[in-house]
Amino acid sequence: MLTIRDLTVRIGTHEIVSIDELDLAPGRRLGLVGESGSGKTMTAMSIVGLQPREATVTGSIVFDGRELVGLTDRQFADVRGADMGVVFQDPLRALNPTMRVGKQIGEAVRLTGDLSRAEVKARVHDLMAQVQLPEPERLARRYPHQLSGGQRQRVLIAMAIASRPRLLVADEPTTALDVTVQKGILELIDEVSTENDMSVIFVSHSLGVVRKISDDVAVLYGGRLVEMGPGAAIVDRPRHRYTEALIEANPDHADPEQAEAVIGQPLTTIPGAVPALGNFPSGCRFRDRCPHHLDECADEPPVTRQSDQHRYACWNPATAAVGTGGGSGGERDGAAR
Numbered sequence: 001m002l003t004i005r006d007l008t009v010r011i012g013t014h015e016i017v018s019i020d021e022l023d024l025a026p027g028r029r030l031g032l033v034g035e036s037g038s039g040k041t042m043t044a045m046s047i048v049g050l051q052p053r054e055a056t057v058t059g060s061i062v063f064d065g066r067e068l069v070g071l072t073d074r075q076f077a078d079v080r081g082a083d084m085g086v087v088f089q090d091p092l093r094a095l096n097p098t099m100r101v102g103k104q105i106g107e108a109v110r111l112t113g114d115l116s117r118a119e120v121k122a123r124v125h126d127l128m129a130q131v132q133l134p135e136p137e138r139l140a141r142r143y144p145h146q147l148s149g150g151q152r153q154r155v156l157i158a159m160a161i162a163s164r165p166r167l168l169v170a171d172e173p174t175t176a177l178d179v180t181v182q183k184g185i186l187e188l189i190d191e192v193s194t195e196n197d198m199s200v201i202f203v204s205h206s207l208g209v210v211r212k213i214s215d216d217v218a219v220l221y222g223g224r225l226v227e228m229g230p231g232a233a234i235v236d237r238p239r240h241r242y243t244e245a246l247i248e249a250n251p252d253h254a255d256p257e258q259a260e261a262v263i264g265q266p267l268t269t270i271p272g273a274v275p276a277l278g279n280f281p282s283g284c285r286f287r288d289r290c291p292h293h294l295d296e297c298a299d300e301p302p303v304t305r306q307s308d309q310h311r312y313a314c315w316n317p318a319t320a321a322v323g324t325g326g327g328s329g330g331e332r333d334g335a336a337r
């Protein structure tokens, strides 16, 4: 349902995201994970056409057979209105502070078709029940600031699923919430996406969280997709040195028993890790770890390649100096495993 090829997002001359291949099948959940600044939000927002005005998106994003790159704002809004739901990090900023929440959900419902007032009201209450907001009649009359953070996020989720979209994009939806509330929101996203048969792109800076709620996990670093595959495989058998280092530095995130304990905890970052931006030198020391690392890739820019649904990028070992603290080579990388 979603096919991304050669996607780049640039701001000025700065390339923020560069992903050569990423697919999402209907009903699957993809977790985008990475350190702060790795390009998760920019990737997710370019998929739903909500990247910053100053950003330029090139390449191809095909959603349900339709090319999204190059659509006008109006065309993109129509696609979102019909088939994509978006849940943002900060519900207070995403909601209109001067409008009662019932009315805001009602606006989202109204966009889905020609409904009578009574039908809209019934659907609003139905959606509020789906997102487990109590006493819909009473709560619907409140303004966003009169709700708790968790309730506000539930309102936003109700609006996002109003059109029964085929794709739900949630950008760190629990970041602004208390730890105890975060778990409930994750469970809700899990439930509503299952009940409504939606695909989900879930952005998180927590490996534990994406492992818990996603089928597939894509690890981003420096705007590049370093590795992608089934969540457990990525965590238990990472093929990329960077993913491995990220897991080593965050053992609780990799442990399913600890998944709930680490909700809300950002990843410890890897000092000195530098994504490859140049070509591969010949005699790359990652060859032993990468069955697709062909001799000729010495002349290619970094690429992601597919193998049994588990993809990973080739990196320039001269610059991908994980763990050395300096980014200037590093024997640790050289210790081919």
Ligand SMILES: Nc1ncnc2c1ncn2[C@@H]1O[C@H](COP(=O)(O)OP(=O)(O)OP(=O)(O)O)[C@@H](O)[C@H]1O
Binding pocket: 011, 016, 034, 035, 036, 037, 038, 039, 040, 041, 042, 043, 052, 054, 205
């Ligand atoms: N409007 C903007 N103008 C210039 N640079 C931007 C803009 N928005 C984001 N960036 C840069 O793009 C890069 C990726 O940002 P993005 O928000 O996608 O990262 P992220 O992985 O979602 O981080 P976080 O977890 O902190 O939200 C960062 O280096 C960021 O500074």
